[in-house]
Amino acid sequence: MRPTGAVPVLTLGDVVLVSIQVELHDELALRLQQDLAERVAATGARGVVIDVSAIDIVDSFLAKVLHDISATAAxxxxxxxxxxxxxxxxxxxxxxxxxxxxxxxAPSVDVAFTMLGVRQSAGSPASTVPPPAAEHPSSDVGRGRRENVGAHEQLPPSPRVREMG
Amino acid sequence: MEARVVTIATELDIVRVRQTVRDIAVRGRFSLVEQTKLVTAASELARNALVHGGGGEVSVSAEPAGPGVRVRLVFVDHGPGIADLDQALTDGFTTGSGLGLGLGGARRLVDEFHIESTPGRGTTVTISSTSGGVVR
Incomplete structure (x- = not known):
């Protein structure tokens, strides 16, 4: 993998998706962390899916970045x-x-989407579960999302961040 | 026996160190897990040399060892050195912004680990691992 370029951040319905296909140097990893946070805030995405299946090493720096992305998303x-x-x-x-x-x-992007309560159907890469009537993703960032997610799997309000430190 | 030297002066050099070590470990017939451990240890030590030592270099060499190949990495920096090595090797101890697992973590990932440091002169860390599942 070449250590160049930025990591493209995609929005698929209610989920922000990145697939890391380049060798991440430190600055690129930090930029990704910032890009993801900005995209989540801008879109009110209920989930962030990070595909690391192409990554052949995760050192303590990248592990910390993944942890920080998770804590920031929460x-x-x-x-x-x-x-x-x-x-x-x-x-x-x-x-x-x-x-x-x-x-x-999650072992696959499919499973990750299911965990997040997002339905996938043939013909489109990802169609989201329609939001409840009271919820408008563009104007109402973050509110009313837990109920949706909880229908598929119990998600605690935040990761247990302390255990990392 | 072959040896390669990689300068560690920027973050991108950490990636170069990883690629060089991966390359030599693959040619030394390291298993995937053995490779991953060695490359991860190298990444930790290269970052240490850059962040705490102000940069330096690593010498990567390989030699036959029994049925396998021993890969040895020698990281040298000329930074401020480490006053208390025991403390520096303790998990969670950090003077930087990381998790404080660099040295202690790297030590757990390799067969042999040796560190020498002289305050004011710099630090040398030598690690090695051998392919073929040598018992530690």
């Missing part, structure tokens, strides 16, 4: 899900002393 009334951590990366993180407790993970 403060913005959103939920981050990290998708596709490779087995060798998981083994290494645990041995390094960074089990990333509190980080929500």
């Amino acid at each position: 403060m913005l009334a959103s939920t981050a899900v990290v998708v596709g951590i490779r087995p060798a990366v998981a083994i290494t993180l645990v041995e390094l002393g960074l089990p990333l407790r509190g980080l929500r993970t």
